[in-house]
Amino acid sequence: MAKRVLILLDGLVRTSLLYVQAARALNLHPIILSSDPDQYDYLAAESIEAIRVDTDDLDALISECSRLGASYDIAGITCAGDSFYATVGKLCRYFDLPGPNAASIERCCDKFSQRQLLAEAGVSIPAYRLATDAADAKSSAAEIGLPVIVKPAVGIGSSGVRLCRDVDELTEHTTHLLGGGHIWRSSPRILVEEFAQGPQYGANTMGNAVIAIGSAEYGPPPHFVYREWNVPAQLTDYARESIADVSLSCLRALGLGWGPTNIELRWTKRGPVVIEVNPRLAGGPTTRLVQLAYGVDLATQHIKLAIGDECDLRIRHSHTAAARFLVADRDGILQRIDGDGRAAAISGVAEVRMYAEPNTPIVRKGDARDCIGHVIATSPSHDRTKAILQRAIDLIDWSITPFPAVGEHE
Structure with missing residues (x-):
């Protein structure tokens, strides 16, 4: 009998490991298809099979999956991120496997299209405008009113997202994004948005069920680098129901009733305002927090959907879980990290993970890449x-x- 395999396309690197481990627990053989397998630093340690293929080329992916299908029983195809999740949907349709609706994923991943669909459905969102140059951005900010959030219309991990408090900051950041300071996967387009102020929350869903609502804290502006996540969020019954209701409204508006979604919101003077809908599991340690808090392994349940099995979303217990991120406070060379072993030994600490090794160059980007580790x-x-x-x-x-310093000698 041919070995049952789960094909994983390029995704969020740390979350991909969860999928690999979950696949193995389900007696599946995971195979990663990636344009850059070297980014997965755990491949050798975990003895994971990875194949180099152009993940932007659908025909190349179909060819590779067909080749694998000659030797293996392909149980499912999925992805741990949203950059290639629409491609997953196309592959699943081609090979007649369960998967997401590719068109819905593509619309959702374009934040301007997402905004339009949510607005049409009556979902509360920040005021927004689309800009393609500095003049557009300036006039958009004038219409909305400073301060504004300026970010790429397509992107993940808060890359290129900045709070602009005055015209000088707006001009500087727009010039940075359009002048080569940002890597664009599509034509350069910028969203200028109202700065919705209030506590940040995130709803984690699977299918049409809201599984968990967590709360988040950021580091100092103008960037949005997470410092802490808590599951569950401390909410009144009214606030919890309001966030759950608006989250389900997002799924209906965007056609996302299959698989995982995480929805970022802020609780403002007008109630929950949707900041972003991501058609994937939340990045970082959030999936682990949900598992610790409720006993629901979202990566495993997503894989079950992808292979045609029935998922089990029953809450098994009710605990609290929190993650604190270790964030670089300066650029330079990371010389040492001490105490992580002692921290891991404390009763109640579920995980201490460092993303960077000693002697690693640190160049802060003002996004998730500034984190050098986390504690749960x-x-x-x-x-x-x-x-x-x-x-x-x-x-x-x-x-x-x-x-x-430049010109300085040792």
């Missing part, structure tokens, strides 16, 4: 979880030495 803690109560997390964080120390 869990317990039956919110306050206890926060105390465990703080105790662990206090044990970890690192040093970053500045880059040598």
